[in-house]
Amino acid sequence: MARIHSEKLKELLQVYFIVGSMNCSKQPAEVLAEAIAGGISLFQFREKGTGSLIGAEKLELAYELQSICRENQIPFIVNDDVDLALLLDADGVHIGQEDESIKTVRNRIGDKILGVSAHSLAEAEIAMRYGADYLGLGPVFPTKTKEDAKEAAGFTLIQTLRQTGFNIPIVGIGGINHENSASVFQAGADGVAVISAISAADSVREAARKIRNLVSYK
Incomplete structure (x- = not known):
């Protein structure tokens, strides 16, 4: 596929839902379907950390979630696992600073979407130089969802880049x-990436809808 235009990508990033089986209190497929109904615009499959699936079980879940995304025209991004992304013909890959090098991943995935996590201006500049299509900046606020999460950095890096x-x-x-999303948009971000605020909500659909309704703060 042709390299996606940055303005289109900005739209897709607005409500970016990230989830794996370990983040869900009910079936991941049900959670994803409800989140799509609530208005998410991009999905990342992140099957990583304590209790995560591996091997055939991980592959089966990935296929199931990708199928739901395709039915609803929601791009399907794979976290870290480039081999899985290529096997699935996923829409893109998101990598962190400890994963495979940006240059190598770009060469492997061609024109697919490449997202890179960055925690400093230097990391952001390197990511852009080697072909990142978008940057994931944070943690903006304290989080316990990711076991390897760094200390919250606030809006400084987002504002510096802008x-x-x-x-x-x-x-x-x-x-x-949904309570702090507007401030992230106001700081200069094009979108917000959300895990537990949607996946662990009593109503997944309503949680996604509340964040979707805040996109006007951009």
Whole structure:
């Protein structure tokens, strides 16, 4: 597929839902379907951490969730696992600083979407230089969802990139919910990445809808 235009990607990043089986109190497929009904715009499959599935079980879940995304025209991104992304012909990959190198991943996935987590201006600049389509910046707020999460950094990096003139699509991540999403948009992010505020909500659909309704704060 052709490389996605940055303005289109900014739209897709607005309500970016990330989940794996260990983040769900009910069936992941049910959670994803409800989140889509609530208005998410992009989905990332992140099967990683304590209790996560491996092997055939991980592959089966990935296929199931990708099928739901395709039925609803929601791009399906795979966290970290480039081999899985290529096997599924996923829409893209998201990697962190401890994963496979940005340059290598870009070469492997071609024109698919490549997202990179960054925690400093230097990391952001390197990610852009080697082909990142968007940056995941955070943790913006304290979070316990990711076992390897760094200390919350607030809006500083988002604001620095915008003030420096970088126009790359940016999604804020870490501790984000409907109560603080507007402030992330106001800081300069194009979207918010959400895990437990949607997946652990009593009503997944309503939680996603509340965040979708805040996109106007951009």
